[in-house]
Amino acid sequence: MNEQPVIRTQGLTRYFGARPAVYELNLEVPRGGVFALLGRNGSGKTTTIRMLLGLLEPTRGGGSILGHDIRALAPEARARIGYLTEEHQVYGWMSVRGCGDFQSRFYPKWNEKVFRAIIGHFGLRPNALVKSLSRGERAGLCLALTLAPEPELLILDDPAMGLDPVARRSLIESMIYLTRRSDRTIFFSSHQLPDVERVADHIAVLDRAVLRACCPLEAFRNSVRRVLLRFTGTPPPLPKIPGLLQAVRSEGELRLTCVHYNGTTEAALRELKPAQMEQVPLSLEDAFICYLGDRGEKSFILTETEARR
Amino acid sequence: MNIVINTGSAAPIYKQITDQVRLGVATGKLAVGDQLPSVRALAEELVINPNTVARAYTDLAREGLIESRAGRGVFITRKRKMFTREEGRRRLEPLMEGLIGEAMVMDFTREELREAFEKKLGQCRWNHTKGEE
Numbered sequence: 001m002n003e004q005p006v007i008r009t010q011g012l013t014r015y016f017g018a019r020p021a022v023y024e025l026n027l028e029v030p031r032g033g034v035f036a037l038l039g040r041n042g043s044g045k046t047t048t049i050r051m052l053l054g055l056l057e058p059t060r061g062g063g064s065i066l067g068h069d070i071r072a073l074a075p076e077a078r079a080r081i082g083y084l085t086e087e088h089q090v091y092g093w094m095s096v097r098g099c100g101d102f103q104s105r106f107y108p109k110w111n112e113k114v115f116r117a118i119i120g121h122f123g124l125r126p127n128a129l130v131k132s133l134s135r136g137e138r139a140g141l142c143l144a145l146t147l148a149p150e151p152e153l154l155i156l157d158d159p160a161m162g163l164d165p166v167a168r169r170s171l172i173e174s175m176i177y178l179t180r181r182s183d184r185t186i187f188f189s190s191h192q193l194p195d196v197e198r199v200a201d202h203i204a205v206l207d208r209a210v211l212r213a214c215c216p217l218e219a220f221r222n223s224v225r226r227v228l229l230r231f232t233g234t235p236p237p238l239p240k241i242p243g244l245l246q247a248v249r250s251e252g253e254l255r256l257t258c259v260h261y262n263g264t265t266e267a268a269l270r271e272l273k274p275a276q277m278e279q280v281p282l283s284l285e286d287a288f289i290c291y292l293g294d295r296g297e298k299s300f301i302l303t304e305t306e307a308r309r
Numbered sequence: 310m311n312i313v314i315n316t317g318s319a320a321p322i323y324k325q326i327t328d329q330v331r332l333g334v335a336t337g338k339l340a341v342g343d344q345l346p347s348v349r350a351l352a353e354e355l356v357i358n359p360n361t362v363a364r365a366y367t368d369l370a371r372e373g374l375i376e377s378r379a380g381r382g383v384f385i386t387r388k389r390k391m392f393t394r395e396e397g398r399r400r401l402e403p404l405m406e407g408l409i410g411e412a413m414v415m416d417f418t419r420e421e422l423r424e425a426f427e428k429k430l431g432q433c434r435w436n437h438t439k440g441e442e
Contacts, residue, residue, distance in 0.1 A: 033358075033360065034358060169356065172356055173353075173356055176352060176353060176356060176357070176358065176359070177353075179358065179359060180349075193316075193317070194316035194317055195316075197316045197317070197322060198316055198322070198356060198357045198358065199357070199358045200358065201358060201360055218321065221321060278403075280319075281319030281320060282319055283317050283318060283319050284316075284317070285317055
């Protein structure tokens with residue numbers, strides 16, 4: 001049994017000038033499964049990943065990755081982590097095959113079968129020159145180079161960026177392929193909520209440098225609910241509803257989206273004496289957009305922390 | 310049976326799977342003894358996290374709709390009553406309200422609706438007898 005999280009940070013903070021890019025981040029990524037890091041552009045996802053890998057010095061706070069201090073990551077630990085950056089950097093003059101041969105020298109556990117399977121999956125010819133590859137093909141090559149060493153922890157920084165739907169699907173298939181071994185962990189940042197919905201077990205949501213959610217994907221979906229209240233006549237003015245994220249008012253109707261929806265929320269809504277009240281289903285994308293909206297209450301869904309209290 | 314899922318839907322993926330299997334059993338598309346794909350196979354086919362399929366199968370197994378036989382696969386088991394009478398009535402209520410509401414909007418009379426309902430009922434193969442487990 002290995003209960004220790006593969007990634008854990010405490011108060012991890014990084015400033016660029018006077019502005020915090022990541023602020024007091026307490027993150028825990030359990031071993032096994034797929035963990036998605038979400039957030040709008042500039043919310044601190046890449047900065048977080050770079051600090052985790054020891055590529056960027058934290059201003060304060062710290063953390064561990066595979067049990068090693070992120071400020072002093074030994075090469076042995078680094079070899080157990082696969083990292084795919086936003087920009088896919090490979091030498092243009094090399095062939096696909098050449099890239100694999102070159103990379104394999106650095107890794108004692110290089111798995112040629114995995115390399116071939118993934119380049120095959122993306123439809124790459126081994127003799128093709130890197131400079132002749134399309135963006136999606138290049139992403140496939142980089143993914144193959146990252147997965148072939150069989151990393152214990154795979155970190156992908158926005159792997160779907162700029163990929164067409166076919167290449168994106170191949171990427172997701174490769175990620176699912178990796179979950180064959182239950183002790184492997186994938187940690188990836190993304191804007192693609194359909195992909196997240198397909199593969200993620202856990203999510204973390206960063207909002208302007210601050211962690212707003214860190215929980216199982218299902219817990220997030222359960223927490224954010226939309227309720228439709230019908231009134232005969234004009235809906236009454238809205239009192240303070242706990243966890244209110246968004247209120248849309250129309251003729252005879254109030255459509256409210258709330259976080260931490262529970263019996264208390266429901267009782268508060270019944271106080272408005274609606275003629276009819278029903279929950280309407282909410283997609284992950286709508287839940288996410290409402291949760292990060294500017295007007296709503298700033299709430300936190302942090303089940304790990306709550307569990308420890 | 311062909312299970313299809315959609316991302317971006319208001320229904321979580323595990324629920325889309327359980328709903329389709331339930332519907333398959335209810336409509337007779339899936340019969341007792343039919344085999345479902347393994348967790349891994351269905352996850353790869355639908356390109357989703359295997360844990361999501363496992364979650365759906367766990368729910369279906371708890372309802373007694375499917376059974377996992379070690380080393381052999383996942384099978385549709387005896388069709389069982391899924392809800393208590395009371396729970397069933399509670400779930401039926403909003404559906405009836407919806408139906409009646411729509412009929413009102415479309416200017417049907419009580420008699421016309423009753424007639425249409427009876428006619429439809431007559432067309433259904435009703436293979437459920439009261440008290441059956």
